[in-house]
Amino acid sequence: MQKYSLHVHKLPAEVDERELAGGTVIVIDLLRATTTICQALASGAREVVPFREIDETLAAAAKAGRDQVVLGGERGGKRIEGFDLGNSPAEYTPEAVGGRRVFITTTNGTQALYHARLARRVVVGAIVNLSAVVASVNDEPRMDILCAGTGGQETRDDILAAGAMVDRLCEAPAADWHLNDAALAARDEWRQLLNAARTAGRSTIQQLTLELRNTLGGHNLLEVGNENDLPDCAAIDRLNIAPELDAPNWRITVRYSGKPPR
Secondary structure (H helix, E strand, O other): EEEEEEEEOOOOHOOHHHHHOOEEEEEOOOOOOOHHHHHHHHHOHHHHHHHHHHHHHHHHHHHHHHHEEEHHHHHOOEEOOOOOEEEOHHHHOOOHOOOOEOOOEEEOHHHHHOOOOOOOOOEEEOOOOOHHHHHEEEEEEEOEEEEOOEEOOOOOHHHHHHHHHHHHHHHHHHEEEEEEEEHHHHHHHHHHHHEEEEEEEEOOOHHHHHOOOOOOOOHHHOOOOOOHHHHHOOOOOOEEEEEEEEEEOOOOEEEEOOOOOO
16 A cells, blocks of 8 residues: 655744655645636636745846736735736636736745745645646655645635645545644544535535635635635636646646546
8 A cells, every 4th residue: 555645734834945845745825826826827827937025026027028927916915016916816817817927926825835946846726726736646655735824824724725635635545644733633624614514505615615704814805805706716626727836947837737527
């Protein structure tokens, strides 16, 4: 029986970046950076380039030619002044980003991607591409799921997404899994959500949308008037891609495209 290692880290600060070197890391910022990156690529963006700071994003855009790129991102949940798009998945339509490069900087998600840069593979994970992510990594013997958190605090939205991935990955019958405590706890959180949905007669997507409202990330979105992002980020398997960070060339592209869900 194949032995697998799967660890969840509730914040980047919980794991030294050197500990991630050589393995596969799934980075999650459910509300909203990784969901938005997936949507941008699904809408036909050539690539997404993540940046940690606003100034370096603007400098890179000026070097590339401002009219050649789409600038997207947020600070405090709101679109950055002078940027084309914010951080709402619905903004990243084929008309807005199709065939173009997207430069993006966010408060938490792009920082987490940078933290994972030493890994052999860095996969961009969310709920909208849950099955595609699982399919793209299910043969990897060593995996870490890195949650971005919100402002240095762990947030249940990321943990629920991590738990969904742990639950799916552990369905493989021929795998002997070693899960850390955070992975076990995240899986339990997700299974509790599934049970709550069944008890209430709701779909999993409906239950997740409801519960996202009560997370730290969800509260922040409600405060800035982005409530519509919650169902968009809760739409399980709406997309069939698993983007990956090409760290040497520092760009995110689609490396895996799954079959349409049934």
